[in-house]
Amino acid sequence: MKKKKSIAILTGGGDCPGTNAVIRAVAKKAILEFGMEVIGIEDGFEGLIHRRWRKLKYGDVSGILTLGGTILGTSNKADPYRYSVGKGKKPRFRDVSKIVIANIKKLDVESLVCIGGDGTLFLANKFHKDGVPIVAVPKTIDNDLRGTDVTFGFDTAVSIAAEAIDRVHTTAQSHHRVMIVEVMGRTAGWIALYAGIAAGGDIILIPEIPYDIKSVARKVRQRHKIGKRFSIVVISEGAKPKGGKVVVQKIVKDSPEQVRLGGISFVLGHQIEQVTGVETRQVVLGHLQRGGSPTPTDRVLSTRLGTKAVELIKTRQFGYMAAVKGDNIVAVSLEKVAKGPRNVPAGHLLIVTARSVGTCFGD
Ligand code: F6P
Numbered sequence: 001m002k003k004k005k006s007i008a009i010l011t012g013g014g015d016c017p018g019t020n021a022v023i024r025a026v027a028k029k030a031i032l033e034f035g036m037e038v039i040g041i042e043d044g045f046e047g048l049i050h051r052r053w054r055k056l057k058y059g060d061v062s063g064i065l066t067l068g069g070t071i072l073g074t075s076n077k078a079d080p081y082r083y084s085v086g087k088g089k090k091p092r093f094r095d096v097s098k099i100v101i102a103n104i105k106k107l108d109v110e111s112l113v114c115i116g117g118d119g120t121l122f123l124a125n126k127f128h129k130d131g132v133p134i135v136a137v138p139k140t141i142d143n144d145l146r147g148t149d150v151t152f153g154f155d156t157a158v159s160i161a162a163e164a165i166d167r168v169h170t171t172a173q174s175h176h177r178v179m180i181v182e183v184m185g186r187t188a189g190w191i192a193l194y195a196g197i198a199a200g201g202d203i204i205l206i207p208e209i210p211y212d213i214k215s216v217a218r219k220v221r222q223r224h225k226i227g228k229r230f231s232i233v234v235i236s237e238g239a240k241p242k243g244g245k246v247v248v249q250k251i252v253k254d255s256p257e258q259v260r261l262g263g264i265s266f267v268l269g270h271q272i273e274q275v276t277g278v279e280t281r282q283v284v285l286g287h288l289q290r291g292g293s294p295t296p297t298d299r300v301l302s303t304r305l306g307t308k309a310v311e312l313i314k315t316r317q318f319g320y321m322a323a324v325k326g327d328n329i330v331a332v333s334l335e336k337v338a339k340g341p342r343n344v345p346a347g348h349l350l351i352v353t354a355r356s357v358g359t360c361f362g363d
Contacts, residue, residue, distance in 0.1 A: 006037035007313060008053065008104070009113045011070040012044030012078075012120030016139045016153035017294035018302040020064040020071055022115050025306025026137075027061040034314065039107060040071070044116070045123060046078040048100045053107070065299055068292045070115075077255045079123060084254035091254045097130065104132055111313040115139050117151070118341055119256055121321065125334035128319040135312040136321035136334060137305045141290055144188035144341040147332035148323035152305060155297040157184065157289040158194045164285055165199035165234060171281070172230035178220060178272050180282040182265035184289050185236035187341045191289070193350055196234035196359070203231060203360045205268070207238035207246075208344045211362025216268070217275040219360035224278070231278075235268060237261040262286065304329050 007030055011019050023040070030036040038056040041047040064071055077084065080100045084091040104112060111133045114124040117140035128134045138145045141157035161183045172179040181201075183191045189206020196204035203219055205211045220231045238261055240246045249262035265282035272280045294302065301324070308322035308329045323332040344351070351361065 003108075004035065004037045006039060006107075006109045007111050007113060007310075008039040008041055008107055008109045009056070009072065009115065010041035010044050010047065011072050011074045011139070012114065012116040012123070013074060013076045013139065014117065014141075015069045015074055015290055016117075016141050017068050017156035017290065017292060018152035018298040019069070019074075019115060019139060020067045021294060021299050021302035022137050022139070022152065022306040022309075023056075023071060024061040024064050025303045026113055026309055027056050028058070029307045029310040031058050034310070036110075039109065041112075043073040044075040044078055044120065045080050045100065046075045047073075048103050049078065049080055049083065049096050051103055066293045068294070076119060076257070077252070079119075079256040081123070081126060082256065097127070100127070101130060101132060111135055111318060113137065113309050113313075117142070118145060121145070121334060122338045125319070125338040128334055133318040134334070135309050135318060136337070137309050138321055138323060138337070141191065142185050142188055143190040144185070144343065145337060146339055146342045147321060147337045149326070150301070150324050152298050152302045153290070153294070154190065154194075155301070156292075156295045157191050158198065159295050160289050160292075161191055161195035161234075161285060162198040164283065164288075165195060165201060165232060168283060169199070169232060172232055175279065176229040178231045178233060178269070178276075178278050178280040180233040180235060180265040180269055180272075180280065182235050182237055182262070182282060182284040184286070186238045186261055187343065189236045189239070189344045192234045192236040192239075193344055193348075193354070197350060197354050199232070199234070201232045201234035201359065203233040203362060204354060205233065205235040205239040205362045206344060207236050207240070208346065209361050209363050210240055210242040210244070212242050213268075213271045213275055215360060216272065216362050220272065220276045220278055233268065233272075235265055237264060237284075239264055241267075241271075
């Protein structure tokens with residue numbers, strides 16, 4: 001009997017709402033339209049190093065459309081080209097990429113579907129160059145991937161952040177305080193920009209525009225003058241003062257991207273109180289933005305991207321990622337995606353729009 005064609009799926013990097021919806025879309029289309037066998041790799045590239053995978057049957061991917069996280073597990077530490085071995089303060093690194101390639105060969109799959117953000121897709125591109133047939137789907141709440149207008153997970157993160165900002169509004173108003181909401185976004189300010197505009201933030205601070213405390217204080221004072229005795233600040237975790245540095249929360253030594261940010265809102269809160277005398281509080285949203293059920297927009301996007309990934313396999317467009325361009329889902333080469341993060345351009349239309357309704361960007 002002829003062996004069924006099969007594909008494998010892995011999810012790498014930070015978890016992100018909509019990941020299960022992509023797994024479902026890929027697996028259902030592969031099973032229903034092409035009678036393929038689907039293998040789920042556990043914990044991203046970690047599973048390909050340690051041979052941890054399982055067959056995904058139709059029943060395994062049914063009922064997961066709205067589920068947060070990833071049923072396959074994930075890791076933002078496993079870089080097979082520089083894999084951390086041994087525990088302790090000084091991790092040692094080994095290149096285990098050949099083990100991964102050999103394991104994929106043994107799996108005998110037509111293609112590996114990599115669902116991931118910048119780190120995972122950088123690796124996906126490397127493995128593709130090393131001869132592995134890969135297609136990819138862009139996943140990150142940060143929305144900072146090149147080659148696509150938007151990533152799945154972003155809309156959910158913005159909704160959660162906007163709701164949180166709405167909620168601190170009442171405290172700010174009642175107590176006549178400055179309330180700062182710190183959102184994720186290591187190098188790109190997309191979440192702060194969108195959530196800040198959506199929830200009427202008075203001051204939006206993003207990594208792309210280093211802030212001047214004098215400008216922030218001026219805005220707070222101006223608002224006081226017109227009877228608005230409170231202000232709402234939305235700040236990306238990767239924002240920094242002019243001439244200053246980002247706030248590092250911890251170093252994860254065995255991770256390819258070792259720096260974890262967090263806490264800039266405390267630095268800013270202190271500065272605002274010192275310069276303006278207005279009482280200030282801060283909230284760090286952190287991983288709340290990555291958890292829970294995806295929004296309907298993300299569910300639709302995940303389904304479109306996942307089904308496109310299967311089309312890429314059928315048309316043998318390996319080394320390509322399913323991406324959003326306007327109203328369409330298109331194929332973009334991983335080479336382009338791997339060129340580094342996509343930042344908010346200085347003159348972005350949304351910055352211009354926000355400025356025109358009085359939003360301060362701290363510059
Ligand atoms: O890339 C997504 C992201 O959520 C960043 O915004 C954040 O800096 C990072 O992941 C946090 O990673 P971890 O889950 O390791 O804390």
